[in-house]
Amino acid sequence: MASKNEAGAQPIRMVIADVDGTLVTQDKVLTKRAAEAVSRLHEAGILFTITSGRPPRGMAMLIDPLKLTLPLAAFNGGVLIQPDLKTVVDQKFLPAGVPEQVIEAIENHGLDVWLYTDIDWFVRDPNAPHVAREQWTVKFPPPWSRRLPDSSPCRQDCRCQRRPRRVAQCEKDVQQAGGSHISAARSQPYYLDVTHPQANKGEVVLSLSRLLNIPAAQIATIGDMPNDVLMFKKSGVSIAMGNASPEVRAAATYVTSSNQEEGFANAIEKFVLNVRSAQA
DSSP states (O other): OEESSOOOSSOOOEEEEEIIIIISOTTOOOOHHHHHHHHHHHHTTOEEEEEOSSOGGGGHHHHHHHTOOSOEEEGGGTEEEOTTSSOEEEEOOOOTTHHHHHHHHHHTTTOEEEEEOSSOEEBSOTTSTTHHHHHHHHTSOOOBOSSOOSSOOSEEEEEOTTOHHHHHHHHHHHHHHHGGGOEEEEEETTEEEEEOTTOSHHHHHHHHHHHHTOOGGGEEEEEOSHHHHHHHHHSSEEEEOTTSOHHHHHTSSEEOOOTTTTHHHHHIIIIIIHHHHHHO
């Protein structure tokens, strides 16, 4: 493990964690040590919640093991929802007409478009790359149709198996096509999430800060992908996973081990709980 610089003097009162590549292993497993680390946060009086590009139902399997009681931030902040997965605190939709522009830009790269709403996700081809994997990850199947439904999505994804360079180029073109009307960032090398401009992980930090009356400077964030850098910039302390890219690691206060090496648990123990004890 290594640190970029020392944490500030302000105590950490809350931790916000990314899910895939961070809280869970590559096989999407929540380890015993990770769950125990969250339990220790609860015992120390430090609040904890999660944010992900996943839909709300895609985080359901984490609620009970982690004893989550605060709003979850799905779709990178497109939806803030209580752990009952019914009570929406806030949600943001793409403006009318923008989804069509985004879909066209994605399809120009030969990539698949998935559309998410607050309760469902839609695909054109159930046999397309990553559909089966996503269904296994989020634990529910998508409706499918040759024509995507006419609704303003919380999130759209372009996904293409084993072609991260194409997705990276698509990210640039989608950002140009959507302009200030969207936020477009990769949550995995092969996933591009397109959301409302205020539906990003930086806004998640600010929204939860306002909702819970906790200064952003007293919030710690942990993640592994470029879209997590947005929340790094807004929080007082940031922790990058060892499996993150050099650019993501450089943006964080600290760097922990990888998600295959108990990086989340190690980070909580060393950079949150131990720092808290030292400040007491």
